Amino acid sequence: MAGAVVDLSIGEVAERSGLSVHALRFYEREGLFANPVRRLSNGRRVYHEEDLEWLAVCTKLRSSGMSLTAIREYVELARQGPGNEHLRLELLRRHERQVEARIAELRETLDVMRHKVRIYEDHLARGEADQLWNPSRPPAGEAADGCERPPTGT
Incomplete structure (x- = not known):
């Protein structure tokens, strides 16, 4: 039925x-x-x-x-029930803005990850993997992958 x-x-x-x-x-x-x-x-x-x-x-x-x-x-x-749709819409719009901000933040993060992947791919393709930063070596300025090394003791 x-x-x-x-x-x-x-x-x-x-x-x-x-x-x-x-x-x-x-x-x-x-x-x-x-x-x-x-x-x-x-x-x-x-x-x-x-x-x-x-x-x-x-x-x-x-x-x-x-x-x-x-x-x-x-x-x-x-x-x-009916009569408060404007409040529901306001709540959803507020959350929509939060989601859009999070998406923008994730896009920036994805851009950084893609940049790092390209650097590592380039180094590996040139056979220069041993020149990439290794956390077991003491930091000495700029890393081979273009990122600052973390401070010692962290």
Whole structure:
């Protein structure tokens, strides 16, 4: 029958969402589900497709660095229903700016890593690997790979 609500066990949700049972219990305990988790008379948790859809959003927010506090705030606003969309949008825009800043920081880090890889590839291709900085030798100024050597005693 189309549109029928199918009850899912915590194990089924864990398998389908990629989250552990422990993580699902943690999310529930922290109030991160959009809807309260329902329980059967025997105490077993019951989930539905909409819970899986929310978990997909929630895990993306978490993996993007959104704090549990901010996710909880977003959930509370959503639970309140219509009328506070501007607050939800503000929260998401604030996090969007944080993600963009993190991406810029990671791009800079990637540029440094790529530079270092090119230096090492060039040295190895020229057979000059023995001229690269070795932490067991005492530092003496500029390293062969173009980076300052770390100060002694660190």
